[in-house]
Amino acid sequence: MPRYIVYSPENNYKIVSARTTGHKPLLEMANLYSYVHALALLGSLLATPALCLADDNHDYHKKHVALFVLGDSIFDPGNNNYINTTPDFQANFWPYGESFFKYPTGRFSDGRLVPDFIAQFANLPLIPGYFQAEQVGFVNGVNFASGGAGSLVETFSGLVIDLKTQLQNFKKVVKQLRGKLGDKESNQLLSSAVYMFSIGSNDYLSPYATNSTIFNTYTKEEYVDIVIDNFTDVIKEIYKEGGRKFAIFSPLPLGCLPYYRALKLQQTNQTGCLEKFRVLAEMHNKALPKKLVKLEKALQGFKYSYFDFFTAITDIIDHPSRYGFKVGKTACCGSGPYRGLSSCGGTRGQYKEYELCKDVGNYLFFDNVHPTEKSNLQFATLLWNGDSNVVRSCSVKSLFELV
Numbered sequence: 570m571p572r573y574i575v576y577s578p579e580n581n582y583k584i585v586s587a588r589t590t591g592h593k594p595l596l597e598m599a600n601l602y603s604y605v606h607a608l609a610l611l612g613s614l615l616a617t618p619a620l621c622l623a624d625d626n627h628d629y630h631k632k633h634v635a636l637f638v639l640g641d642s643i644f645d646p647g648n649n650n651y652i653n654t655t656p657d658f659q660a661n662f663w664p665y666g667e668s669f670f671k672y673p674t675g676r677f678s679d680g681r682l683v684p685d686f687i688a689q690f691a692n693l694p695l696i697p698g699y700f701q702a703e704q705v706g707f708v709n710g711v712n713f714a715s716g717g718a719g720s721l722v723e724t725f726s727g728l729v730i731d732l733k734t735q736l737q738n739f740k741k742v743v744k745q746l747r748g749k750l751g752d753k754e755s756n757q758l759l760s761s762a763v764y765m766f767s768i769g770s771n772d773y774l775s776p777y778a779t780n781s782t783i784f785n786t787y788t789k790e791e792y793v794d795i796v797i798d799n800f801t802d803v804i805k806e807i808y809k810e811g812g813r814k815f816a817i818f819s820p821l822p823l824g825c826l827p828y829y830r831a832l833k834l835q836q837t838n839q840t841g842c843l844e845k846f847r848v849l850a851e852m853h854n855k856a857l858p859k860k861l862v863k864l865e866k867a868l869q870g871f872k873y874s875y876f877d878f879f880t881a882i883t884d885i886i887d888h889p890s891r892y893g894f895k896v897g898k899t900a901c902c903g904s905g906p907y908r909g910l911s912s913c914g915g916t917r918g919q920y921k922e923y924e925l926c927k928d929v930g931n932y933l934f935f936d937n938v939h940p941t942e943k944s945n946l947q948f949a950t951l952l953w954n955g956d957s958n959v960v961r962s963c964s965v966k967s968l969f970e971l972v
């Protein structure tokens with residue numbers, strides 16, 4: 570049993586072993602934001618191509634649409650609990666999960682992740698992780714995501730389930746579905762399903778974390794192209810299996826996360842974002858939407874929702890109070906400046922002690938990289954409604970409604 574030493578400035582650095590404070594019900598926040606959503610929806614109706622709009626007469630609640638999830642720690646529901654890796658790539662220890670599940674599921678947050686909320690909005694149960702899916706069944710979808718994964722096999726190689734392996738796992742599931750449901754029914758399930766991706770961030774972190782010499786071989790532009798091309802190859806493979814509806818996250822604003830702010834402060838004694846990381850993520854975020862426009866032209870029936878996660882997070886960091894937060898730059902859980910130096914849980918890095926904030930509802934970030942459940946609900950809502958500031962092409966709601 571690991572021992573957690575938790576102290577927090579709000580608590581005069583008294584050592585506490587467990588948290589007893591409650592959290593505001595999420596419903597309260599949903600009401601607060603409903604008028605924003607109404608406006609956002611209007612915006613998306615105006616900005617969204619007609620093909621993405623669902624017929625108002627359709628009742629999507631009656632249709633069964635599955636949700637398949639691939640990607641990194643932004644979506645990992647605990648798949649990394651089952652692989653041979655290091656605690657850096659796991660979140661199966663307290664206080665992860667403290668707000669909602671009340672136990673550490675392996676999700677890199679205090680509670681639910683965006684795919685959990687999207688499943689809820691679509692009237693689906695929680696989508697099982699790949700290693701549970703066989704028992705639970707595949708008909709509602711499967712979550713293949715793995716913390717630390719990138720679109721390149723080299724990214725944190727040997728420590729994560731890379732995107733190509735996730736694709737192989739998806740293909741195994743498809744085979745079992747075909748065996749169980751027959752071709753007709755499984756084709757229907759696969760073509761109506763929504764496929765969510767969060768991938769790319771780790772491809773830009775891994776070379777620096779592992780002292781790779783990749784940037785001696787490739788320019789930044791070339792490397793970003795390789796990352797994106799490997800990703801779109803996976804999209805094309807899923808399209809070949811029958812997938813048509815894709816919801817795709819941009820990378821995080823790397824460099825502006827608490828971890829990188831703390832690094833910058835340590836390295837330069839200056840505040841602000843660590844630019845070399847931020848720039849790579851920004852380049853990816855500019856190039857990928859162009860690629861998706863091309864894919865839409867090349868692949869018949871291809872529909873997508875692109876979530877500019879980079880901008881959505883950056884805007885909360887810059888204006889936390891507009892979104893109902895008090896703290897945008899500092900994590901709830903961690904240590905050092907911005908609580909960014911060691912990660913939450915005390916089992917990672919050189920620090921055995923960490924601080925845990927008192928009211929997680931004030932924070933954008935739970936640990937030094939990952940958003941809180943409260944932020945995840947906001948992201949899921951933006952994506953579902955297709956907020957035209959940060960969502961391109963279809964809303965995820967319309968993807969679920971499309972026949």
Ligand SMILES: *[C@@H]1O[C@H](CO)[C@@H](O)[C@H](O)[C@H]1NC(C)=O
Binds near residue numbers: 778779
């Ligand atoms: C990368 O290089 C730094 C500085 O030389 C070193 O401290 C660190 O241990 C290296 N990391 C890895 C993963 O090799």
Ligand SMILES: *[C@@H]1O[C@H](CO)[C@@H](O)[C@H](O)[C@H]1NC(C)=O
Binds near residue numbers: 721723799802
């Ligand atoms: C995919 O990534 C590998 C490196 O893992 C690279 O050699 C290859 O060229 C990339 N594929 C594309 C289509 O860019």
Ligand SMILES: *[C@@H]1O[C@H](CO)[C@@H](O)[C@H](O)[C@H]1NC(C)=O
Binds near residue numbers: 838
């Ligand atoms: C870092 O910056 C602070 C505030 O600007 C200054 O007081 C301090 O002397 C600096 N430390 C170093 C090591 O440069």
